[in-house]
Amino acid sequence: MIAKEQHQELLAKYAEAVVRVGLNLRKGQRLIINNGASRGVPPAGREFIYAVTKAAYAAGAKYVEVIWGDEEMLRLRLQHAPADSFNEYPKFHIQAVMDMIQNGDALLSVYANDPDAFDGLDAERIAAMQRAHLTQYSPIGAQVSRNAINWCVVASSSPSWAKKVFPDLEQEEAEAKLWQAIFETTRATLPDPIAAWEGHIANLKVRAKYMQAKKYSALYYKGPGTDFTLGLPHGHIWGGAQSMAENGVIFTANMPTEEIFTLPDRHRAEGTVAATFPLSYGGSLIEDFSVTFENGRIVKVNAKKNEAILQKIVDTDEGSTRLGEVALVNATSPIGKRDHLFYNTLFDENASCHIAIGRAYRFTLTGGAELTDEEFIAAGGNLSLNHVDFMIGSPHMDIDGITQNGEREPVMRSGEWAFDV
Amino acid sequence: MIAKEQHQELLAKYAEAVVRVGLNLRKGQRLIINNGASRGVPPAGREFIYAVTKAAYAAGAKYVEVIWGDEEMLRLRLQHAPADSFNEYPKFHIQAVMDMIQNGDALLSVYANDPDAFDGLDAERIAAMQRAHLTQYSPIGAQVSRNAINWCVVASSSPSWAKKVFPDLEQEEAEAKLWQAIFETTRATLPDPIAAWEGHIANLKVRAKYMQAKKYSALYYKGPGTDFTLGLPHGHIWGGAQSMAENGVIFTANMPTEEIFTLPDRHRAEGTVAATFPLSYGGSLIEDFSVTFENGRIVKVNAKKNEAILQKIVDTDEGSTRLGEVALVNATSPIGKRDHLFYNTLFDENASCHIAIGRAYRFTLTGGAELTDEEFIAAGGNLSLNHVDFMIGSPHMDIDGITQNGEREPVMRSGEWAFDV
Numbered sequence: 001m002i003a004k005e006q007h008q009e010l011l012a013k014y015a016e017a018v019v020r021v022g023l024n025l026r027k028g029q030r031l032i033i034n035n036g037a038s039r040g041v042p043p044a045g046r047e048f049i050y051a052v053t054k055a056a057y058a059a060g061a062k063y064v065e066v067i068w069g070d071e072e073m074l075r076l077r078l079q080h081a082p083a084d085s086f087n088e089y090p091k092f093h094i095q096a097v098m099d100m101i102q103n104g105d106a107l108l109s110v111y112a113n114d115p116d117a118f119d120g121l122d123a124e125r126i127a128a129m130q131r132a133h134l135t136q137y138s139p140i141g142a143q144v145s146r147n148a149i150n151w152c153v154v155a156s157s158s159p160s161w162a163k164k165v166f167p168d169l170e171q172e173e174a175e176a177k178l179w180q181a182i183f184e185t186t187r188a189t190l191p192d193p194i195a196a197w198e199g200h201i202a203n204l205k206v207r208a209k210y211m212q213a214k215k216y217s218a219l220y221y222k223g224p225g226t227d228f229t230l231g232l233p234h235g236h237i238w239g240g241a242q243s244m245a246e247n248g249v250i251f252t253a254n255m256p257t258e259e260i261f262t263l264p265d266r267h268r269a270e271g272t273v274a275a276t277f278p279l280s281y282g283g284s285l286i287e288d289f290s291v292t293f294e295n296g297r298i299v300k301v302n303a304k305k306n307e308a309i310l311q312k313i314v315d316t317d318e319g320s321t322r323l324g325e326v327a328l329v330n331a332t333s334p335i336g337k338r339d340h341l342f343y344n345t346l347f348d349e350n351a352s353c354h355i356a357i358g359r360a361y362r363f364t365l366t367g368g369a370e371l372t373d374e375e376f377i378a379a380g381g382n383l384s385l386n387h388v389d390f391m392i393g394s395p396h397m398d399i400d401g402i403t404q405n406g407e408r409e410p411v412m413r414s415g416e417w418a419f420d421v
Numbered sequence: 422m423i424a425k426e427q428h429q430e431l432l433a434k435y436a437e438a439v440v441r442v443g444l445n446l447r448k449g450q451r452l453i454i455n456n457g458a459s460r461g462v463p464p465a466g467r468e469f470i471y472a473v474t475k476a477a478y479a480a481g482a483k484y485v486e487v488i489w490g491d492e493e494m495l496r497l498r499l500q501h502a503p504a505d506s507f508n509e510y511p512k513f514h515i516q517a518v519m520d521m522i523q524n525g526d527a528l529l530s531v532y533a534n535d536p537d538a539f540d541g542l543d544a545e546r547i548a549a550m551q552r553a554h555l556t557q558y559s560p561i562g563a564q565v566s567r568n569a570i571n572w573c574v575v576a577s578s579s580p581s582w583a584k585k586v587f588p589d590l591e592q593e594e595a596e597a598k599l600w601q602a603i604f605e606t607t608r609a610t611l612p613d614p615i616a617a618w619e620g621h622i623a624n625l626k627v628r629a630k631y632m633q634a635k636k637y638s639a640l641y642y643k644g645p646g647t648d649f650t651l652g653l654p655h656g657h658i659w660g661g662a663q664s665m666a667e668n669g670v671i672f673t674a675n676m677p678t679e680e681i682f683t684l685p686d687r688h689r690a691e692g693t694v695a696a697t698f699p700l701s702y703g704g705s706l707i708e709d710f711s712v713t714f715e716n717g718r719i720v721k722v723n724a725k726k727n728e729a730i731l732q733k734i735v736d737t738d739e740g741s742t743r744l745g746e747v748a749l750v751n752a753t754s755p756i757g758k759r760d761h762l763f764y765n766t767l768f769d770e771n772a773s774c775h776i777a778i779g780r781a782y783r784f785t786l787t788g789g790a791e792l793t794d795e796e797f798i799a800a801g802g803n804l805s806l807n808h809v810d811f812m813i814g815s816p817h818m819d820i821d822g823i824t825q826n827g828e829r830e831p832v833m834r835s836g837e838w839a840f841d842v
Contacts, residue, residue: 030509040489043464050493057501063509064498068461068489072471077485080478088451088484092520096513 007179014188015051017255019059021197022152023106024251027060030105033067034097036137037282038113039090040069044158045112052108065100067093071117071283078121078129086128089136101143104247107151114160115343118283127312130282134316134385141387146362146369147243150251155182155346164343185256185335185347201252204240206421208260211238211328211411216401219326219411221273221353223397225290230326230355231268233380235366238262243363258335258350261327263364265380269293269323273355277341277348277391279310285343286310289390291357297321298357314357319384324360328353331395331415345389353393353412358386428600435609436472438676440480442618443573444527445672448481451526454488455518457558458703459534460511461490465579466533473529486521488514492538492704499542499550507549510557522564525668528572535581536764539704548733551703555737555806562808567783567790568664571672576603576767585764606677606756606768622673625661627842629681632659632749632832637822640747640832642694642774644818646711651747651776652689654801656787659683664784679756679771682748684785686801690714690744694776698762698769698812700731706764707731710811712778718742719778735778740805745781749774752816752836766810774814774833779807 019025033049035041041049053064097107118126144151159171162178169177183189187196221228240260244250274290289303289310298321303310314320329352330336336351360382362368368376373383399412410418440446454470456462462470474485518528539547565572583595590598604610608617642649661681665671695711710724710731719742724731735741750773751757757772781803783789789797794804820833831839 043467043489046464046491046493049491050497053494053497054501057497060503062503062506064494064502065511066491066494068464068491070467070487070489072467073474073485073487076471076474076478080475081485082481082483085483090486090517092513092517095516096511099513 007176010179010183010188011048011051012055013193014183014186015048015055017186017188017193017197018052018108018152018154019055020194022154022252022255023108023150024249025056025059025061025106025150026249028062030063030065030100030103031056031061031108032065032097032100032105033108033110034093035069035109035111035113036133036140037111038069038071038117039074039093039133040067041110042069042071042112042158045110045156048112048156049110065096067096071114074129074283075117075121078118078125083125086125087132089132091136094136094140097140098143101140101149104149107144107149109151109153110156111153111344111346112156112158112161113344114158114283115164115280115285116160116283123308123312126282126284126309131316138385141359141385145359145387147245149247150245150249152251152253152255153346154186154255155344157182161344165340181338181342185350197252201241204257204260205242207417208238208240210419210421211260211262214401214409215404217404218268218402220400220402220408221392221397223274223394225274226272226392226397228271228273228293229269230323231265231380233263233265233365235379236263237364237366239364254346254350256335256347256350258333259327259329259354261325261364263360263381264323264326264355265296266322266324266360266377266382267296267380269296273392275390275392276352276394278343279388279390280343280345281309281313281388284309296323313386313388316386317384319382320358320386322357322382323355324358324382324384324387325356325364325389327355328399328412329393330412330417331393331397348391349389352391353397353399354389354391356387356389358382358384358388428597431600431604431609432469432472433476434614435604435607436469436476438607438609438614438618439473439529439573439575440476441615443575443673443676444529444571445670446477446480446482446527446571447670449483451484451486451521451524452477452482452529453486453518453521453526454529454531455514456490456530456532456534457554457561458532459490459492459538460495460514460554461488462531463490463492463533463579466531466577469533469577470531486517488517492535495550495704496538496542499539499546504546507546508553510553512557515557515561518561519564522561522570525570528565528570530572530574531577532574532765532767533577533579533582535579535704536585536701536706537581537704544729544733547703547705547730552737559806562780562806566780566808568666570668571666571670573672573674573676574767575607575676576765578603582765586761602759602763606771618673622662625678625681626663628838629659629661631840631842632681632683635822635830636825638825639689639823641821641823641829642813642818644695644815646695647693647813647818649692649694649714650690651744652686652717652801654684654686654786656800657684658785658787660785667790675767677756677768677771679754680748680750680775682746682785684781684802685744685747685776686717687743687745687781687798687803688717688801690717694813696811696813697773697815699764700809700811701764701766702730702734702809705730717744734807734809737807738805740803741779741807743778743803744776745779745803745805745808746777746785746810748776749820749833750814751833751838752814752818769812770810773812774818774820775810775812777808777810779803779805779809
């Protein structure tokens, strides 16, 4: 357990890193804080939001606005609202974020969600509510996927999340331990978090540069339950940590981030890939699952828990049957080294190589932002209401790069980088 | 202290009375829950909001939406934001409520505010932020003041409010005691709250009918520090408890409510009136104050605490220098009989006769909803960004009605009704 004073100090350091490295908030910029998944930031995120707000005003923010939400309201709705009412949606949330994006404001997403928020509730109702959400939210997704403004996704501890991660601890102890895990993985516990982040970002850039120079045609994955190839399209761009937004600000979109990532070819994916971590999606946990691709398309899903929810994700639209992102993370990353799951993609995806089905990032393709939707798809990009990452890496995973000439080169062996930089 | 189970039961009964008597929510209607003063419902209101949400879905609501707020965010802004930034405003809150009003949805305002939220902060900054709020909020005020939809204002206990009302009690005990006070004054502790409300509403209607038949030209107030006359315009309508909204729903706009009220003539008010309760306004408490009128206009304010804030309210606009509502409550009303203040107008105004400066209700003038702004003003109505009630009644107050012939008749003596019905 951390003493209260020390906790406040770490919270302030974390918040400062989020504002200065994550968002790189500019003087005079406005900041909007949201969480799409729970229709606003859950109240458990309050303490952290206050710290971010102080850091933002200290960095010269003109105005900080929060869209607050409450998962219990969603639960009550799923339990008690009329069956035909799930198209109702708080459209003003969308307008709020879109107005601020159009004004060039920064966008922070704060997760403080309960991984089991919708546990035991009706899957049909959950899917209907989620579908309305994805449809309404897609204009924001489109703006974010083109980096219209500087944005960042981070997390705050929350009572239910902490208890999920550390079920054997008392409530208060679990929350303190989850905070400690967040502080450590976001480098807030280091003497100079800002400098540590600058060093870390430089390291990721070197890995991305190596992969960029290789211009691999495909990646081949081999591990327990996995025998899988995905294509990389012409013009794919490897990125890591930092991006430049259309408003000119260089930002770091995730904290923590341990990945380098690029665009897979939506037309080329073959074989079966097994998830190595559970997937927390919209209040439900999908466990022990695998996905089989043919000609780039998912033809089969299999899950020991919540297979119906996984199938519903894939059935959302055509783009949800195809890949939108591929990312490499070594299994002994600061998050991979930890001996527990987070049940939260922001963290678990940085413990492990992962892929995402659904919407691709325009900036992972050369000239991607200028293409029409049709041109983007023809070039290998993907469009969808969804962008769902899931984890496929482990210490038992080997990855080869397949060159334009069809030769195989080791990229990862037993979950670790197989090349020096 | 109330046992937890009993508390939940009372909360459910209170919520049901709010939904069925206050809002009279119709099957298939949507409900939006907000609190303008704190830019959304404070998190302290959560438990009560859940109870209201369950009651609303049980009554057939199609959808329940909450705009959540957080007074601490306002405090941080007042402390740290740039001085020239207070025109920034979460406009999406306004759009959200306006969209739902235009759709014919019901509107519930839930107070769970800290009466001292802005204690010790800069009065200029508070006034600048408040002014932006009132300006942005005025379209909603205009819709509510014409009863465009069924609406209701109620309260939830909150930690800081409870401690203000019961400063000598331990935190938990203070909250339980404030809940008990809310339950008692909203009749939730009675065996059948719905039936009790029906009886109470009928009683208020009989008082209003008596006053309506009198068609007094003016009311004269005499008490300690008070020697005051206000005019009542031709066509003034006495109301109590229930109104009919433009969407056809008969609703009860405040819970609790002990008042009958009508439109004062903005052109006729003379003399000095002393407040008998402190006024909690936008996070500050104005205490021991009086207001002096000449020709309907406030020419002088005097307050022992926060006179500057009182003066700023009056200086907001021309309409803030004149009256918009007059209400009669006997001093031994269920709230007047209690031995403590609530530091919240919703309750304190129902302990005491009161008047409001600022915006008048269109429905308190015959044909008021059809008049242009100019015609409404000419007829004695008032327009303003503000509508601020303050309490002037006490067991030492006498009120006379002045007939069209200039005769005086007793309306109240020593704070009690002076006529039988």
